[in-house]
Amino acid sequence: MALREAVVNAFVNNDYTKELAPKFELFDNRLEITSNGGLPDGLSKDEFFEGFSIPRNKELMRIFKDLDLVEQLGSGIPRILQVYNKDVFQFSDNFLRIVLPASESSASHGTEQVTEQVTEQGAEQVTEQVLTLIRVMDNEKYSRLELMQLVGIKHRPTFLYNYLQPSIEAGFVALSIPDKPTSGNQKYYLTEKGKAYNRL
Template sequence: MPETNRIEYKRELSTGLEKEVIAFLNSREGGLLYIGLDKDGNTYGLADSDSDQLKIKDRLKNNIRPSALGLFDIVSEEKEGQDILKIIVASGPEKPYHLRKYGMSEKGCFIRIGSAAEPMPQKMIDELFASRTRNSISRIKSIRQDLTFGQLKIYYEESGHKLSSNFTKNLELLTEDNTFNYAAYLLADKNSTSIKVAKYSGGNRADLVESNEYGNECLVKATKQVIDKIAIENRTTTKITSKERQQSQLWNPIALREGIINAFVHNDYTNEIPPKFEIFADRIEITSAGGLPEGLSKKEFFEGFSVPRNKELMRIFKDLELVEQLGSGIPRILEHYGKDSFSFSDNFLRMNFMAKEVAVVDGGQTGGVIGGVIGGVISEAIDNESALAKRQKEVLRLIAANTAITYNEIAQALGINESAVGKHINALKEKGYLERKEGTRGYWEINL
């Protein structure tokens, strides 16, 4: 593709990197910057892409103001046998972005015009600054200042990171006067943000059969709890005919996970309304506060343009690998559900995931999972596998019931630790009974 208003090529890492990124941050749609391609798109590659990636992250972190952390991704790719880097830049919510060295001047601010980054006129700089969003979770002072972050530290350690003593500043959890902000409050061990998952027996809210409350703790933990709860509800249905056995889950697990995370990360917390999750007999509804971010159209939303409402949360969720890369969530949902699954209002965004038809066994008997126990035909097939140990069969039954089940859920169900679960799963994979699809955020496929 040629260079456009959203695509820029650089043959090598040069001094103009920050200028190009600032221009994308100040634009309405963000953009893509490739390092290792010349202006015509020819591949030259990079001698040391890993080193260049670290340099880029350091430069964008230290040389751009306001902070661009959480607003860019750096992805390593291969083209024609050569290593190149792709920098995904979102449209920033705190325009105008500028070079730290020159401040908010025509020498420090840039805007994308055609396929070039041009100096921003002073009048535009003044207008953007005057309309800059000030009511954001980074600027709102936390209602409590006695915050602790033990849970957040554990999640970082589990992801292979260690938070330094200066982490509240590095993660932008402080206001300009060095007090904890509302982002810090949401990520603290204790808060008053309640997340509800409601379950109804029918297709409306008339008969509430179950109400679960999560939250009042670190938002990352609440997110994981909601993901696990809905994964349990996403049971596997089975259709048995005279010729074959067909298995499928009520909802696509990848799209469902993306919808949950999207609701948490992009919810407008400034009005203290958390996201809401509702399970009906025929659908799951996920509702988040706040309509489309300012300056983002529905067309751009569906095409994956990213305007993070809460860049601090986005950055942390990316660090913890809950989010893959900017702008990837909605396109992944659209691979399985149509645009009509989304509804917008001035104050809310709702995702509506319809369940697949309930499958039946020939003869009219209900198939699928009932009370966490899989149908007799599948259970019998697993029991007949002589190559499997008793515990391996138990693990396989749980996975057959819920192909998006987590190690922790299996461990709890069987009363063993997660490391033991890992050994059983590795054994099942080696024997060819189990295969992981779509990576860490995907699902299990059973081969019997």
């Protein structure tokens, strides 16, 4: 039940203006579900946990309700919290991630340990695509098109999903206009963490 609610929540609250779908990553000890856009404007973390909802995609919400995948607006998060505690949720300005331990029965006891593992492993797990992107960057700021040309990728969704988004999530790349992620003037640059990794 909690897993279903987490999946539905990722789809109905994903910000599709970024042309990215929610990401589902299965590891040996956890499932990570990442949706784009962070919390909707006007919704605090406390309100989020209490079940208040501002779905970004109301039509998707209606479809899920017609399929009996959603009982009522705002019921998903409280249902997840019946099984897991609040530590499974990770918030940022541009993303919302839910990290579900492999065993629901141990969720309420092992969340802190899982969170530590995610933090430690996240620093170590760098994909080839992320490495390719940060290796072509120096101290300048780049547009998305410039970065695509540097890594030799023409398909925008592939670049966004496999290169740019994971680099931002890992803390290697940052946005020049973080409060307006879809701005036409958006540029991307290496963070200090990205520069340090490049020196390894």
